[in-house]
Amino acid sequence: MALQEIVEQTVTGLGYDLVEVERSAGGLLRITIDLPWSAQAVPGAPDAFVTVEDCEKVTRQLQFALEVDGADYKRLEISSPGIDRPLRHEQDFLRFEGETVDITLKQPLGAAAGGQVSANRKKFRGELEKTESGWQIVWRDPIETKPGQKPGKKKLAEQAVHALGFTLDELKEARLAPLVDFKGRKPRDAAAPGEQVGKIS
Structure with a gap:
């Protein structure tokens, strides 16, 4: 055996x-x-x-x-699993829907998101979401601010949001992102009105 x-x-x-x-x-x-x-x-x-x-x-x-x-x-x-717990089965993805995950694709998907995603890119980090056709991760473009300064509402509203759709067969590896918040768990931010969404299919 x-x-x-x-x-x-x-x-x-x-x-x-x-x-x-x-x-x-x-x-x-x-x-x-x-x-x-x-x-x-x-x-x-x-x-x-x-x-x-x-x-x-x-x-x-x-x-x-x-x-x-x-x-x-x-x-x-x-x-027991650590903070970077691997996700291997459909049930794992259902269990951790809404969490931030790191995924590695078996093959790159090509240029996407208006050229902001490299054609050779295989690794992504984003919030895990269930879709009708499978799964996707969603992430926002980083906002440049001065040290110690928080971005204003206008910048947050203009922040581009991208979504990468995938099936489990397309994944080489998926894990929970090893994020530690010493101040306690914070509520997830709702999508801001007027935000731009770039779909990667």
Whole structure:
């Protein structure tokens, strides 16, 4: 049985989601797990997090399963997802809709957004949104201001907004953007009236 299959069967059998399987130098096998998520979860309810006890439970069971199968590894590490959590399945995208994500395309889409996006560009960061045909990320052009100065309402209203549509098959990688706000979570800004939208298809 393949290593990925052993790990996935063991992790899901214990009631967790398998996020990632990584092999690192020195024989380290790193497994990332998460608690199951449901689209029917109560909106606004606090997220539950993987605990040390969860990691120990999965470690014990995986050590046994890997030993039985004769898997080749030296050290086993079980952890919860970090702030740059990978998004791999449709459910991951549904779970984190509205969050800022980093995506890498398998192939560049060509010149777009009035020439502001390079024809060779594959990496983008923006807010994740569901569309009728798949998914898109939306981002705003940066506004130049003096240090310590906030942009005025007029500049915000004139700020160009771009949208990049994609399907999961077109992605090489997608992750939550590792953004840390030490002042606490801020409400997302609503689109300003009169803003310009550039669609990248």
